[in-house]
Amino acid sequence: xxxxxxxxxxxxxxxxxxxxxxxxxxxxxxxxxxxxxxxxxxxxxxxxxxxxxxxxxxxxxxxx
Amino acid sequence: xxxxxxxxxxxxxxxxxxxxxxxxxxxxxxxxxxxxxxxxxxxxxxxxxxxxxxxxxxxxxxxxxxxxxxxxxxxxxxxxxxxxxxxxxxxxxxxxxxxxxxxxxxxxxxxxxxxxxxxxxxxxxxxxxxxxxxxxxxxxxxxxxxxxxxxxxxxxxxxxxxxxxxxxxxxxxxxxxxxxxxxxxxxxxxxxxxxxxxxxxxxxxxxxxxxxxxxxxxxxxxxxxxxxxxxxxxxxxxxxxxxxxxxxxxxxxxxxxxxxxxxxxxxxxxxxxxxxxxxxxxxxxxxxxxxxxxxxxxxxxxxxxxxxxxxxxxxxxxxxxxxxxxxxxxxxxxxxxxxxxxxxxxxxxxxxxxxxxxxxxxxxxxxxxxxxxxxxxxxxxxxxxxxxxxxxxxxxxxxxxxxxxxxxxxxxxxxxxxxxxxxxxxxxxxxxxxxxxxxxxxxxxxxxxxxxxxxxxxxxxxxxxxxxxxxxxxxxxxxxxxxxxxxxxxxxxxxxxxxxxxxxxxxxxxxxxxxxxxxxxxxxxxxxxxxxx
Numbered sequence: 001x002x003x004x005x006x007x008x009x010x011x012x013x014x015x016x017x018x019x020x021x022x023x024x025x026x027x028x029x030x031x032x033x034x035x036x037x038x039x040x041x042x043x044x045x046x047x048x049x050x051x052x053x054x055x056x057x058x059x060x061x062x063x064x
Numbered sequence: 065x066x067x068x069x070x071x072x073x074x075x076x077x078x079x080x081x082x083x084x085x086x087x088x089x090x091x092x093x094x095x096x097x098x099x100x101x102x103x104x105x106x107x108x109x110x111x112x113x114x115x116x117x118x119x120x121x122x123x124x125x126x127x128x129x130x131x132x133x134x135x136x137x138x139x140x141x142x143x144x145x146x147x148x149x150x151x152x153x154x155x156x157x158x159x160x161x162x163x164x165x166x167x168x169x170x171x172x173x174x175x176x177x178x179x180x181x182x183x184x185x186x187x188x189x190x191x192x193x194x195x196x197x198x199x200x201x202x203x204x205x206x207x208x209x210x211x212x213x214x215x216x217x218x219x220x221x222x223x224x225x226x227x228x229x230x231x232x233x234x235x236x237x238x239x240x241x242x243x244x245x246x247x248x249x250x251x252x253x254x255x256x257x258x259x260x261x262x263x264x265x266x267x268x269x270x271x272x273x274x275x276x277x278x279x280x281x282x283x284x285x286x287x288x289x290x291x292x293x294x295x296x297x298x299x300x301x302x303x304x305x306x307x308x309x310x311x312x313x314x315x316x317x318x319x320x321x322x323x324x325x326x327x328x329x330x331x332x333x334x335x336x337x338x339x340x341x342x343x344x345x346x347x348x349x350x351x352x353x354x355x356x357x358x359x360x361x362x363x364x365x366x367x368x369x370x371x372x373x374x375x376x377x378x379x380x381x382x383x384x385x386x387x388x389x390x391x392x393x394x395x396x397x398x399x400x401x402x403x404x405x406x407x408x409x410x411x412x413x414x415x416x417x418x419x420x421x422x423x424x425x426x427x428x429x430x431x432x433x434x435x436x437x438x439x440x441x442x443x444x445x446x447x448x449x450x451x452x453x454x455x456x457x458x459x460x461x462x463x464x465x466x467x468x469x470x471x472x473x474x475x476x477x478x479x480x481x482x483x484x485x486x487x488x489x490x491x492x493x494x495x496x497x498x499x500x501x502x503x504x505x506x507x508x509x510x511x512x513x514x515x516x517x518x519x520x521x522x523x524x525x526x527x528x529x530x531x532x533x534x535x536x537x538x539x540x541x542x543x544x545x546x547x548x549x550x551x552x553x554x555x556x557x558x559x560x561x562x563x564x565x566x567x568x569x570x571x572x573x574x575x576x577x578x579x580x581x582x583x584x585x586x587x588x589x590x591x592x593x594x595x596x597x
Contacts, residue, residue, distance in 0.1 A: 008255065012180045015251040023243050023285045030289035030319060034304050039315075047322070050282045051369055057278045058362045061263050 022053060087587075095190070098182035099587060100167045105484070106189050107164030108477075112553070114156030114196060115470075119546055121149040126508075126542040128525050129535050142525035143211035144227075148199060150214030151231065154331065155238045156196050158465065161473050162334040163188075163245050166273050168484065170249060172578035172585060173267045175258025175594045180251035181244075188244040195237035202227035202234075213523060215320055218305040218313045222297050229298070232291045239284040246277035246284075258577075260596030264358070267576045268351060271358050272337030275365045279326050279333075282369070287323040290316060314379050321372035329368040332464065333361060335472030336403060339425050342475050343407050345573040346422035347414030353406040360399035360406075367396045377448045386445050393443035400436060404429065419571075420494035424475030427502050428468060435463025438513070453523075456516025462509045474501070474552065481556065482570045486584030487563030493555040500548035507541030 029049065033042035088096055097103060124145050128136050137145070167185065171178055179185045202209040207225020210216065221228055253266070253274045266274070293304040294316070303309025305316040344351045351357065373381060373389045381389075407429060416422070438460040442448050451457060478494050481487075511534035520531045527535065566583040581589055 011255050012251050015254060016181060016247050019247045019250060019281055020243075023247075023281050025285075026282065027285035027289050027292075030286050031293060034293060034315075043318075047369075050286070050322075051366070054278060054282055054366055054369060058275055058365060061274070062359065062362060 026050060096186070098178070098186050100171050100179045100182070100185065101484075101585065101587065103179075103185050103189050104164050104166075104168030107160045107167055110189070110192055110196075111157050111161035111164055114152050114160070115549070117196075117200065118149050118152040118157055119549065121145045121152065123542060123546055125149065126539040129527070130539040131536065132527050132529050132532055134526055137525065139525045140208055140211055143213075143523065144203060144209040146523050147210050147213055147231075148203070151199060151210075151235075152196070153465070154214065154327070155235070156192070156199070158331045158469050158473075159238075159242065160192060162273075162276070162331065162469075163242075165269075165334060165338065165473070165476055165480075166245075166249055168480065169578060170252055170270055170273060171256070172581065172589055173270050173576050174253060174256060174261055175577050175590045175596070176252060176256035177588065177591050177593075179248050180256055181248045184244050185248055188241045188248065191237050191241040191244075195234040195241070198230045198234040198237075202230040205230065215317075215324065216291065216294065217320070218294060218297065218311075218316050219307060221294060222306050229295070232295050235291050236288055239288045242280050242284050246280040249273055249277040250281075258590070258593040258596055264355065265596060267337075268340035268354070268357055269334070269337035269576075272333045272340070272361055275361050276330050276333045279330050279365055279368070283323040283326045283330070286319060290319040290323065293319075314376075317376050317379065318373070321375045322369070325372040325375065326365075326368040328461075328464065329364055331469050333365070335428070335469040336361065338472045338476040338479075339407065339428055341574075341576065342421045342425040342479050343410050345479070345571045345575075346419060346425070347411045347416050348573040349410055349414040350575075351406070352409035352412075353402075356402055357406055360402040363399040364396060367392065367399070371396065374443055374445075374448070377445045378452045390443055390445050394440060397436065397440055404433060404436075419478070419491060420489070420498055421475045421479035421571075423495065423498040424471045424478065427498060428471040428475065431463055431467030431471065431502075431505070435460055435468060438463065451516055453521055454516035455512040455520045455522055458522050459509050459512035459516060462512070466509070467505055471501070474498075477556070479571070480578075481559055482566030483578055483581070483583050483585055485560045485563065486566055486582075487559050488566045488570065489555055489559035489563055493551065493558070497548060497552045497555055500551065501545060504541050504544030504548055508538050508545055509541075511535075511537045511541075 026046070026049075029046040033039055033046050036042050087093060087099070094102065094106060097106075124137065125142065128134075128142055167179065170176075199209075205226045207227055209227040210221065210224060210231040211227075212220035212224065216231070253270055257266075263271075293302070296302040297304050297306045297309075297311065301309075303311035305311045305313050307313055340351055340357060371389055371393045373385060374393045377386060377389075418426075438456070442451060442457065442460060474497070478489060481489050515531055515534050515538075518531065520527055568582050569579040570583070571579075577590075577594065578585065580594070
């Protein structure tokens with residue numbers, strides 16, 4: 001495992017960017033829920049999305 | 065003491081060159097470093113510094129509460145102390161402390177040469193000192209520091225002065241630092257593990273941190289969103305939480321606790337990981353029920369997102385919601401109980417020795433269970449209505465945060481200090497540190513249960529006379545606990561400067577990869593990865 005290996009660096013970049021995108025989505029999402037007409041529904045959606053992310057992110061590792 | 069467990073790894077090159085000629089020296093070494101060990105050291109010293117700052121604030125609070133009446137500080141300053149004490153201890157001391165352990169240990173435990181994003185790692189750390197400086201600076205700006213409690217509830221926080229803006233900015237920066245750190249930790253664990261190290265072979269400390277990092281990525285943006293909305297309410301004419309403009313202050317509480325409750329587990333899960341390393345090592349037995357420990361951590365993490373409104377039982381929730389949050393909160397006791405059971409089962413018929421790390425682990429176990437049980441009591445809504453905002457709650461969360469996380473950190477520091485410093489600490493001094501901390505902690509916080517049961521509210525600088533005796537006892541205990549930490553500082557410095565040289569594996573029951581390295585761990589390690597059998 002060479003840290004300068006191009007494939008490893010690309011894989012690291014992919015993982016990092018995916019996680020960053022999720023964080024940005026939650027940040028924008030929680031503010032957006034306040035700006036649209038049905039805050040209860042939109043808050044439920046963003047809350048559900050956070051829960052889904054956790055179940056998928058953690059759950060997929062438990063099988064290995 | 066015994067030899068390095070060579071049977072654990074095959075091939076590879078456990079450590080690289082140990083020369084320090086390829087990096088700057090002096091202050092520039094620490095400012096520009098991308099080495100995970102240096103950055104781990106920076107995090108740990110930063111955490112200790114903030115622990116002292118937050119501790120001085122706690123002692124200011126306890127001094128004022130030594131007797132009824134206003135003696136030392138005015139009520140506004142007292143409220144700022146309770147607010148900043150909470151924020152500094154959580155964001156400045158406990159979280160960076162846990163990240164310090166992660167930086168030092170995760171690459172060494174998975175056989176990686178460094179963190180996946182070494183430069184971002186440096187940036188993650190160096191964002192923290194300016195944020196901490198801003199928090200402390202807020203004490204000196206017109207209007208004083210934030211004083212609405214660490215929970216930052218509006219409408220009070222919408223009305224406060226410039227100190228609140230500095231607090232919001234500091235939280236943004238610390239949140240960004242946490243997210244960067246989490247991305248780094250997840251990427252490192254997923255992509256840089258040594259060949260043969262499957263996820264279910266990860267040391268439990270790495271598992272707890274992997275799950276903690278996922279939690280952080282979920283909740284820090286939510287907190288950032290909440291305080292951003294608070295900021296726009298204060299300065300840009302919006303009314304997210306401002307009732308005068310049609311906003312809903314209770315909504316902030318929902319959003320805040322959606323972050324705030326998982327935050328408790330973000331702080332405690334790495335502590336669970338440390339304890340799960342220490343107990344097997346000093347029981348000289350493998351950890352009992354490894355897979356169930358992993359599943360329990362995962363269950364705790366996911367359930368922690370379903371219980372936030374138990375912090376809001378007095379806000380007028382519908383009966384169905386109250387029942388849901390009450391039972392969901394109680395449900396967390398199941399995976400937590402699995403962990404406690406497994407730690408006890410690990411010790412069962414083990415060859416236990418009571419060096420300082422094990423003493424702190426046992427102290428953690430005993431006191432964390434006390435904090436857990438008082439949490440269960442508070443989960444029962446009819447009882448919570450009586451205890452809401454009393455000293456019972458203060459006692460509960462200090463049993464979890466201090467006796468839980470902080471004791472685990474102390475245990476972890478004594479456990480890994482020989483690997484970090486290459487020297488053994490003074491066992492007698494460390495034992496004294498444990499017993500003084502254990503006794504003074506209980507003298508400080510156990511009476512707070514009585515005060516809460518008698519109805520003493522939290523966050524008040526003055527109180528009715530019937531609360532005097534236990535407040536005096538708690539203040540004496542608090543100063544004892546504070547002084548005990550000076551002994552900890554002395555013990556660590558003495559170890560670094562003049563401790564006996566440490567062998568590669570000073571604890572015969574320690575089996576993870578970092579113990580295959582010499583002590584102190586070379587500057588560069590596992591440049592050629594080991595192969596795990």
